[in-house]
Amino acid sequence: MLTFRHGKIITIRVMTAKTASLPRPTRRRLPAILACSLAFLFLFGPVFARGSSTGDLHVVPDAAGTPCGPGSRATPPDSSQDDKAPSAANLAGSPEPQASEEPPDPITKQRIEQIEQLNPMVAEEEPLMLDVVQLLDRPAAAEWLGRFLSSPPLNCPVREQGPWIEAIVASVERNGLPLCKEITALVACIICIESGFHVDPPAVDRSRGEDMAAILDRAEKELRDKFGSVLSLPPVPKLYEKYRAKFYPKLLACRTEGDVDMVARSVAKDLRNEASTLPEFIRKIVFKEIDKVQNVVRTKGSMQLNFPKARQLMRDRGERFTDEDLCDYMYTMNGGVDVGVAALKPMFIQYAARYGTRGNLSWLFFVGMDYHYGPFSSRNMMEQIRIRDLSGKKISLDGDFIRYDDKARPVERVSETMQAAMTICPDKTASWIFRAFSLEKDPHYIYTDLHKALAEEHEKRFGKTPFAVVGDLWLKDNAVVKHGVAWKTRTYLRKLDRFLNSIPWD
Numbered sequence: 300m301l302t303f304r305h306g307k308i309i310t311i312r313v314m315t316a317k318t319a320s321l322p323r324p325t326r327r328r329l330p331a332i333l334a335c336s337l338a339f340l341f342l343f344g345p346v347f348a349r350g351s352s353t354g355d356l357h358v359v360p361d362a363a364g365t366p367c368g369p370g371s372r373a374t375p376p377d378s379s380q381d382d383k384a385p386s387a388a389n390l391a392g393s394p395e396p397q398a399s400e401e402p403p404d405p406i407t408k409q410r411i412e413q414i415e416q417l418n419p420m421v422a423e424e425e426p427l428m429l430d431v432v433q434l435l436d437r438p439a440a441a442e443w444l445g446r447f448l449s450s451p452p453l454n455c456p457v458r459e460q461g462p463w464i465e466a467i468v469a470s471v472e473r474n475g476l477p478l479c480k481e482i483t484a485l486v487a488c489i490i491c492i493e494s495g496f497h498v499d500p501p502a503v504d505r506s507r508g509e510d511m512a513a514i515l516d517r518a519e520k521e522l523r524d525k526f527g528s529v530l531s532l533p534p535v536p537k538l539y540e541k542y543r544a545k546f547y548p549k550l551l552a553c554r555t556e557g558d559v560d561m562v563a564r565s566v567a568k569d570l571r572n573e574a575s576t577l578p579e580f581i582r583k584i585v586f587k588e589i590d591k592v593q594n595v596v597r598t599k600g601s602m603q604l605n606f607p608k609a610r611q612l613m614r615d616r617g618e619r620f621t622d623e624d625l626c627d628y629m630y631t632m633n634g635g636v637d638v639g640v641a642a643l644k645p646m647f648i649q650y651a652a653r654y655g656t657r658g659n660l661s662w663l664f665f666v667g668m669d670y671h672y673g674p675f676s677s678r679n680m681m682e683q684i685r686i687r688d689l690s691g692k693k694i695s696l697d698g699d700f701i702r703y704d705d706k707a708r709p710v711e712r713v714s715e716t717m718q719a720a721m722t723i724c725p726d727k728t729a730s731w732i733f734r735a736f737s738l739e740k741d742p743h744y745i746y747t748d749l750h751k752a753l754a755e756e757h758e759k760r761f762g763k764t765p766f767a768v769v770g771d772l773w774l775k776d777n778a779v780v781k782h783g784v785a786w787k788t789r790t791y792l793r794k795l796d797r798f799l800n801s802i803p804w805d
Contacts, residue, residue: 427652602639
């Protein structure tokens with residue numbers, strides 16, 4: 300049983316759910332193909348985008364807790380120029396089309412329409428949040444963070460404490476959240492868990508005796524074992540040797556995630572330029588998979604936010620980034636924290652407003668957990684319990700009501716949760732249920748008629764329920780996805796629990 304204490308012990312209900320493949324925003328999975336076979340991601344992107352438990356690159360803080368390696372693009376703590384988001388004028392006329400510029404699909408358009416209708420109710424949450432949090436002015440926030448940021452278990456390097464405090468405070472302000480103990484402390488905890496206070500985390504887990512050469516050799520062997528016959532088909536052999544000669548030394552020199560990203564960009568640029576000379580069937584795959592090549596490092600920066608999620612958040616905030624500029628921004632101190640706080644904001648506001656009370660900080664724990672699980676997953680798992688109880692059907696408690704494609708886009712197919720919900724609401728169409736479920740990653744879901752009906756009926760039959768539950772989501776038994784260890788959700792949960800309990804809240 301896990302507890303998050305603030306004056307008294309608060310018990311958090313722990314649920315267990317095993318799932319196969321879930322789109323989560325913060326799990327770092329660097330595909331094996333990242334090695335010398337980067338040049339062939341355009342051929343095998345659909346296979347390697349899912350990652351490998353044995354060939355991934357793992358990221359760990361070094362002993363000093365600082366970015367390392369030649370060519371690191373991490374912005375120095377005393378630099379302010381590069382930490383600013385590019386202006387719209389600087390970004391105008393980008394020669395490369397961006398995924399964020401694609402017209403919305405019908406499901407997305409429908410979701411946007413619902414959000415606009417429900418926005419007035421969501422807007423009521425911010426004033427309620429202010430009654431729960433412990434507000435601070437700017438000097439008080441900086442002084443309070445300084446009391447514990449460099450102490451165990453956070454252990455921010457003392458020489459970098461000032462810049463990190465400024466980045467946290469500035470990011471909270473930039474995202475329109477009130478400066479308070481709750482958000483600043485949670486952000487500090489997540490930075491420590493996700494990157495160990497690294498602006499640009501290292502790309503290799505040297506504590507396990509790994510080096511880049513061994514990882515590249517292993518990845519190349521796996522590639523040849525699996526796709527040897529394809530690698531022998533013209534014009535692949537010549538292209539392979541050409542790309543290997545050009546990019547293998549560059550990959551060998553990579554020390555940080557940012558270094559790997561720069562190599563991946565170079566590969567993507569060369570593939571675009573050479574696409575016209577390739578056979579048609581390969582050319583089509585190049586243009587289809589090029590985004591996976593360019594963004595082979597799927598989570599970036601000090602808070603390790605999923606890049607497609609960061610792209611969406613910045614677009615929703617009205618800021619126009621090219622993928623390259625957003626990537627660079629996330630590898631600055633201010634930028635990495637900024638996008639992480641943007642991801643926390645909707646959960647922070649709703650959980651505090653609708654479920655928080657003074658003196659009880661369990662809601663804050665769920666905000667931190669859902670940064671790891673995925674937006675509103677803890678809230679959604681409680682909804683799945685209601686659906687399970689009302690329908691009598693055994694369903695996975697994974698926080699996902701609907702299905703997603705390999706780019707984390709919703710797909711209008713009947714999921715396990717949706718099938719169970721249809722038995723509870725036989726007079727409603729599948730489209731009506733799906734319409735509400737499409738808001739599962741948004742604060743707006745709890746204001747839908749579907750949720751209100753489910754919550755009301757469940758309370759009548761089973762009594763009141765907590766607003767959220769902790770689930771135990773597993774990738775697979777031998778998945779190595781964080782800092783060179785088997786980084787399962789339970790590990791994250793226990794670490795977050797320990798860190799939040801170490802904060803001097805009073």
